[in-house]
Amino acid sequence: MITLKHVSKVYPPDVHGLRDISLFIAPGEFVSIVGSSGAGKTTLAKMLIAEEQPTRGTIEIGGWDITHIKNRDIPYLRRQIGVVFQDFKLLKKKTVWENVAFALEVAGEPRRRIRETVPHVLKIVGLEQKAQRFPHQLSGGEQQRVVIARALVHRPKILLADEPTGNLDTMNTNEIIDVLKKINAFGSTVVLVTHNREVVNALHSRVITLADGRVAADHEQGKYLLPT
Amino acid sequence: MLILTSTARVFSFAWKNFVRNAWIWLATVLVLVLALLSVNTLVGVNAVASSAIGVLEDKIDLSVYFKPGTPVAVLDQARSYMSSLPQTSNVDLITDAQALESFKKRHAQDPNILSALDQLEQNPFGASMVIKARNTNDYPFLIQALNNPQFNFAVESQTYDDHATAIDRVRKIAASIRYFGTVLTAIFVIFSALIVYNAIRVAIYTMREEIGIMRLVGASNAFVRLPLIIDALLLAAFSLAITAGMIVGMIAFFEPRIRTFFDGADPGLQAYYVTNYLQLLVLQAVIMVSVVSLAAWAAVGRYLKR
Numbered sequence: 001m002i003t004l005k006h007v008s009k010v011y012p013p014d015v016h017g018l019r020d021i022s023l024f025i026a027p028g029e030f031v032s033i034v035g036s037s038g039a040g041k042t043t044l045a046k047m048l049i050a051e052e053q054p055t056r057g058t059i060e061i062g063g064w065d066i067t068h069i070k071n072r073d074i075p076y077l078r079r080q081i082g083v084v085f086q087d088f089k090l091l092k093k094k095t096v097w098e099n100v101a102f103a104l105e106v107a108g109e110p111r112r113r114i115r116e117t118v119p120h121v122l123k124i125v126g127l128e129q130k131a132q133r134f135p136h137q138l139s140g141g142e143q144q145r146v147v148i149a150r151a152l153v154h155r156p157k158i159l160l161a162d163e164p165t166g167n168l169d170t171m172n173t174n175e176i177i178d179v180l181k182k183i184n185a186f187g188s189t190v191v192l193v194t195h196n197r198e199v200v201n202a203l204h205s206r207v208i209t210l211a212d213g214r215v216a217a218d219h220e221q222g223k224y225l226l227p228t
Numbered sequence: 229m230l231i232l233t234s235t236a237r238v239f240s241f242a243w244k245n246f247v248r249n250a251w252i253w254l255a256t257v258l259v260l261v262l263a264l265l266s267v268n269t270l271v272g273v274n275a276v277a278s279s280a281i282g283v284l285e286d287k288i289d290l291s292v293y294f295k296p297g298t299p300v301a302v303l304d305q306a307r308s309y310m311s312s313l314p315q316t317s318n319v320d321l322i323t324d325a326q327a328l329e330s331f332k333k334r335h336a337q338d339p340n341i342l343s344a345l346d347q348l349e350q351n352p353f354g355a356s357m358v359i360k361a362r363n364t365n366d367y368p369f370l371i372q373a374l375n376n377p378q379f380n381f382a383v384e385s386q387t388y389d390d391h392a393t394a395i396d397r398v399r400k401i402a403a404s405i406r407y408f409g410t411v412l413t414a415i416f417v418i419f420s421a422l423i424v425y426n427a428i429r430v431a432i433y434t435m436r437e438e439i440g441i442m443r444l445v446g447a448s449n450a451f452v453r454l455p456l457i458i459d460a461l462l463l464a465a466f467s468l469a470i471t472a473g474m475i476v477g478m479i480a481f482f483e484p485r486i487r488t489f490f491d492g493a494d495p496g497l498q499a500y501y502v503t504n505y506l507q508l509l510v511l512q513a514v515i516m517v518s519v520v521s522l523a524a525w526a527a528v529g530r531y532l533k534r
Contacts, residue, residue: 049444071533072449079446089441093248105241106447108234150445 001027001189002048002158007057009043009213017043019213021057025191027157030184032200033193034224035210041193044210045162048191049083050074062157079107082151082188086163088143090135090150096122097131100150107154121149125179141172148179159183162193173199197224238451242458252431253463259427260467261474263420264512268475270416271508272497274409276486279496281402288398289360290370291387296324296354298382303355306379310359313373315366320358327353354384364398421519428460428523432531439531453528460524464516472509475501 002025009017018040025031035041046052047059050069058067066077090099097118104114122128125145135143144164151159161180165173177199184190194200200207201223209217246253294303300323307321322330328351335341345352361367374380432439435456442452479498486495501508 075443075446075448075451078444083444089437089444091438091441093245093438102442102447103445105237106442106445106451108237110233154446 001025001029001062002191003058003060004044005058007047007054007059009040009047009052010055016213017052018047018054021213021215023208023215023218025189027189028184028187030181030190030203030205031192032203032205032207033191033210034195034200034207035216036195038212039210040213041195041210042162043213045160045191045193048158048160049081050077075106079103079154080156080158082148082154082156082159084144084147084151084159084161084164086166088135088140088147088167090143090146092135095132095134096127096138096146096149099135099146100153103150103153117153118149121152124152124182125149139172140168141175144168144172144176145179148176148183152183156188158189158191160191160193163195164192165194165196165199177203200224234451238454239458242455242462245455246459246462249431249435249459252434253459256427256431257463257466257470260424260463260516261470263423263427264467264471264516265474267413267416267420267512268471268508269478270409270413272475272478272501274406274413275500275504276495276497277405277409279494279500280490281398281405282496283490283493284398285364285402288364288367289358290367292357292359292374293384293386294355294357294382295384296351298324298355302379302382303357306357306376306382309376309378310357310370310373313370315361315363315369316359317362318360322356322358324351324353324355327351327356364402417515421515424516424519425523428463428520429527431460432456432524432527436531439528443532449532452532453525456528457521457524460520461517464513464520468509468513468516472505475505 002023004021004023007021008019011017021040021044033041033044043052047054048061050066053069054067058065060066061077061081064077069077091102094102100118100121101114104117109117119128119131122131125148127142127145127149130138130142135146138146144167148159148161148164159180164180165176168176173196180190180192181203192199192203204221206220207217207223208215292306294306303321303323307319310316311319331353332342332345359370361370371386374383374386439452439456479501483495483497486497487493489495
């Protein structure tokens with residue numbers, strides 16, 4: 001599903017974001033990528049959605065080599081990977097419904113399918129009653145659930161969540177993790193980038209620990225190993 | 229079907245974006261209107277200046293005074309010859325009898341002058357000829373033409389030499405005003421284009437986060453770009469319409485007020501716009517559309533790299 005072979009990223013002049021990373025993430029896995037600040041977590045996440053290109057090595061997503069993906073092909077890749085960020089990245093001038101529908105509209109999906117899909121994903125994240133609200137009328141947890149709903153509309157095989165609970169309190173964090181687990185249970189691969197010890201330890205799933213741009217540990221039933 | 233759906237969505241997004249970012253666009257429209265107004269005002273000032281110069285030039289003529297008793301045949305010869313020149317716009321011949329009549333009319337209320345005139349046995353006035361050139365530059369040529377031996381012996385004097393310096397000055401001022409007016413308008417057009425370009429860039433800069441999010445959820449470059457370009461074109465259309473309305477108002481306000489500077493004559497501002505505005509509007513629309521499209525295209529492009 002996701003294969004990284006000897007991936008390195010060097011930012012000019014000589015700042016190493018990642019150093020010779022090789023990974024394989026199987027379909028349906030729930031993987032947590034942890035590490036302290038500057039370990040390379042976000043660089044790795046950005047590479048998976050082609051926001052960054054590796055300096056060396058290759059990246060494949062579902063058999064598609066995206067190492068040197070052309071600019072015009074990036075939208076097609078991003079429609080196959082659901083992305084959730086810490087800072088939500090919602091369109092402030094659009095309602096919840098419009099934010100979620102937007103991901104389908106840009107893909108040219110017919111109106112009928114949009115009318116069917118949007119309520120469905122809003123129901124999954126529990127926001128069907130707030131479809132006409134604007135992002136600023138929602139709590140942080142609700143905004144993050146909108147982002148997850150938006151990420152789900154294409155029924156992605158991969159959901160990439162980069163610090164999705166970074167701005168949330170414990171209760172909202174638990175809600176978001178529950179939603180991610182639910183999505184994983186539907187069969188999607190979930191890649192969770194986080195530094196939240198409690199979340200990682202409660203998941204009892206695979207944990208990849210990054211340190212100084214390298215894979216420091218990779219355990220199937222891992223724990224958060226880094227000192228806080 | 230997909231193309232139709234996508235096209236409809238591009239227009240729909242453009243309109244929603246336009247309405248929801250009304251304040252940003254309003255500020256941009258104001259900048260665009262100011263840029264357009266500055267150019268149009270300068271064009272209007274040039275038109276008034278040209279009109280003023282035209283009025284001044286129209287007052288310039290070449291008056292030729294013939295000796296009293298010059299035969300009518302010689303006068304006709306002179307008129308016929310001067311009229312035949314391509315540099316001549318108009319020739320008015322005033323015979324000695326018409327000159328006397330005109331003098332009497334002018335002084336009808338002054339019995340002393342009229343009685344003094346009656347004391348004279350002969351008509352003291354000679355015939356005269358007023359020549360207008362097509363172009364003020366042609367007067368020196370027409371003065372040379374008066375040296376024609378068929379009638380130059382009958383010429384007593386001509387006025388052009390008396391006013392030659394003043395006429396030459398008017399001519400030079402007119403040429404300078406036209407030249408600098410054109411240069412200044414060109415500079416204003418360039419500055420305005422730069423202002424418009426940057427106003428669009430600033431408006432799109434405020435939406436950079438939104439553009440990034442659109443890309444993140446899989447919007448193609450065209451899908452991000454086109455609505456913003458359509459918005460920029462809408463701005464251009466609004467700005468042109470608002471400016472046109474303001475120009476109509478400004479002409480209605482200023483034309484009667486500047487008429488006094490023209491001795492009550494038509495300053496030609498309204499006439500200039502009636503004749504030329506369609507052409508001006510098309511030219512401005514073409515420049516505006518090109519600049520805003522280019523600005524929007526380039527500004528959005530900066531945020532579409534990856």
